[in-house]
Amino acid sequence: MKIQMKTPLVELDGDEMTRVLWPLIKDKLLLPFIDLQTEYYDLGIEERDRTNDQITIDAAEAIKKYGVGVKNATITPNQDRVEEYGLKEQWKSPNATVRAMLDGTVFRKPIMVKNIKPSVRSWQKPIVVGRHAYGDFYKNAEIFAEAGGKLEIVVTDKNGKETRQTIMEVDEPAIVQGIHNTVASIGHFARACFEYSLDQKIDCWFATKDTISKQYDQRFKIIFEEIFAQEYKEKFAAAGIEYFYTLIDDVVARMMKTEGGMLWACKNYDGDVMSDMVASAFGSLAMMSSVLVSPYGYFEYEAAHGTVQRHYYQHLKGERTSTNPVALIYAWTGALRKRGELDGTPDLCAFCDSLEAITIECIESGYMTGDLARICEPAAIKVLDSIEFIDELGKRLQQLNK
């Protein structure tokens, strides 16, 4: 009998190579074992264009309704994509839209296997990057001031009172950018990180550039300090873990000398960049799990990588591809396990544990996709293409469930 689900999972499909792999993962690794219940939203670029991006908003609303979503990688269109797909406009990043609607923090954790050594020799444990997923220059206003001029920043409060500051006066072409964050969202970010650290029993490191940014970054530092002192100091002491604040340049240097095993809380842009660096140093973008944790109790699981465009064009030509599906598989297991925890269906959680364990075992036994085969030690026994790798996992799962 298949494992039953009590509540549907919100399923957000995507584009290109990851769209090709998505149904294979479902058909071969999930549907034979689970009576899978999902509410499907097609976030492929054509459907976003057809619906004027309403489908992305509907999907985010559905996550708010049901609590847990799983998202495939999606194209964020630039001008090239507008021409390639004949789009009406350069639609916004669906990730940014969903994150703005759910608020929250994205936690990215490397998936470690014994036969892939991190590029940084001292790293032995995963470094989890906690990325604040609201505001900063992802929700900005920018002006190219062709003739230069008096560049100002203005805040108009509810009563119409203006606070104005001059950034610079220039008489040459200039660029200006205005960014924001909210005290509430920074507080959510701090609490999400402290909760994650406590849950995983790992230290929490946080860094900004408060020496230069005396209002913006310093506010992050103060909010973290206050929330930690008021709500978490004792809990951290009891769990034997620490909260550590330093400057972003200091944390980058120190991180290279640690053995890993901490949560690195990052502002939005730092997290965007550092999570890719950490993923790559631990082996591959495809060996990284990623979840958006919203302060309102919503969870969105995704792969940390993109749509693997180059492989998709190979696939369209009928060539074999070595796209690694591990991060996509972990997006599904993460989401289904959370569904199982919320619904009280432990057999669903146990299945997700098994699928993850089988995936790790498969790679550690020498069977893997090309991206990993290039960096694994000892050498791979068999290099599999994407479909063969999923088939191999399916075979191992069938054996386990006999």
Ligand code: NAD
């Ligand atoms: P990408 O992550 O698709 O690829 C970056 C590099 O990593 C490429 O060399 C690729 O071959 C390799 N790579 C990534 N995932 C891999 C996997 N699973 N197996 C093997 N190799 C893998 O990023 P990109 O090329 O910058 O972007 C392609 C498209 O993806 C763009 O349209 C972009 O907008 C979109 N994108 C989406 C997301 C998301 O939805 N989460 C994130 C990043 C990029």
